[in-house]
Amino acid sequence: MRWAIVGAGAMGSTFGGYLALAGHRVVLVDVREDHVRAVRERGLELRRPGGEDVVVELDATTDPPRDVDAVDVALFLCKGWATVDAARSIAHALGPESWAVTVQNGLGNDRRLAEVLGVSRVVPGTTTVGAMSEAAGVVAAAPGTVEGRSLTQLGPPRGSSAVPDAVHAIAAALTAAGLPAEALDSADVVIWTKVAMAASMGCLTAVLRRTVADVVDDPTAWELWTDVFEEVVAVARASGVELDADALLAHCRETYAAVGHHTTSMAADVVAGRRTEVDSLALEVARRGREVGVPTPVTDTVGRLIAALEGSYERAL
Known part of the structure; x- marks a missing residue:
């Protein structure tokens, strides 16, 4: 080919x-x-x-x-x-x-x-x-x-x-x-499965400028991660994609434990002052949530924080 x-x-x-x-x-x-x-x-x-x-x-x-x-x-x-x-x-x-x-x-x-x-x-x-x-x-x-x-x-x-x-x-x-x-x-289930992992952990590590293990080990950060994860699953289900939340949560925990202090690509982009993929992740989940009538307050806020960071890299303290 x-x-x-x-x-x-x-x-x-x-x-x-x-x-x-x-x-x-x-x-x-x-x-x-x-x-x-x-x-x-x-x-x-x-x-x-x-x-x-x-x-x-x-x-x-x-x-x-x-x-x-x-x-x-x-x-x-x-x-x-x-x-x-x-x-x-x-x-x-x-x-x-x-x-x-x-x-x-x-x-x-x-x-x-x-x-x-x-x-x-x-x-x-x-x-x-x-x-x-x-x-x-x-x-x-x-x-x-x-x-x-x-x-x-x-x-x-x-x-x-x-x-x-x-x-x-x-x-x-x-x-x-x-x-x-x-x-x-x-491919919808596998795409949304990956989004549930990336829109939650990727976006949070970017906002917090922390590794995966940092988010997992901090109770407040993990609570935020859980909120985003649950919102993504709810939007997927309302969009006709039935995710197994319990199995996916177990998979996330296992994956995050395996990667440990890993810097996600979105966190690396923020640290380097590069444009991120937040439009395809947190902000797109929030947009689709509005379409199907599912509130996504945490996901939307995290996404807009990343967008705000992108627009102000040159003014960072």
């Missing part, structure tokens, strides 16, 4: 590296000139703790209209707020049989892609693939990813009555490349 990885940060580059090693034609698309330049000049250095580190030869560009021709799959891993512009930049490379797959964080990314590319070719999904950027042109896959314990889950395009054969083929290609994947009748 011919793949464009749209948003080649740590996770996107890891997907691209594994696919290229499996023999697929891959081009990384990203706005970071230093990363793209390093990949073009030296290849992508893919570090795999506990496994074999490799240098992967593949294409990379900051200018897809110029450098990317026809692709079979555009896999989107860019920030949610960049989705529309990213889709426009790659639209020329998607033919009638091409697919746009999103495993981005948050809600609404498939809708944004559909606005540009059409709903029938957009595949919603989520992933637990993990990675860290170590330098321009260098990424390290998380141990769980190296060990084959990550999972990418893909659903059918909105409005489809069945999962297209092509979606099964995409999942099979990822699995064969060492990134386990499966096609589901609907």
Whole structure:
């Protein structure tokens, strides 16, 4: 298959590296000139703790209209707020049989892609693939990813009555490349499950500028987390997505205990003064809560606090 990885940060580059090693034609698309330049000049250095580190030869560009021709799959891993512009930049490379797959964080990314590319070719999904950027042109896959314990889950395009054969083929290609994947009748439960974890812990660690363990260990912070979690579950249920709150809570506790003093990506963005994905997480949950008549006072407040931080980085004390 011919793949464009749209948003080649740590996770996107890891997907691209594994696919290229499996023999697929891959081009990384990203706005970071230093990363793209390093990949073009030296290849992508893919570090795999506990496994074999490799240098992967593949294409990379900051200018897809110029450098990317026809692709079979555009896999989107860019920030949610960049989705529309990213889709426009790659639209020329998607033919009638091409697919746009999103495993981005948050809600609404498939809708944004559909606005540009059409709903029938957009595949919603989520992933637990993990990675860290170590330098321009260098990424390290998380141990769980190296060990084959990550999972990418893909659903059918909105409005489809069945999962297209092509979606099964995409999942099979990822699995064969060492990134386990499966096609589901609907991706809504897995997407909302991830949102319940990210919109709660990610947003709180960003507001508080604390690690995951800091939030878990502080009674007041944990009470806030619980409020957000319960609001997300309520909005999901009112939207027709039945989450098992008890099982999900147990999964959250287990996951947070395992990661310990981990800095979430949203907290890292706030500390670095970068734009966050709050529009796709807490603020989108609050917006959908208003649509379905579910109050989300804590989630909305946390989301607006992050938005206020974004608008005043340069004035920080």
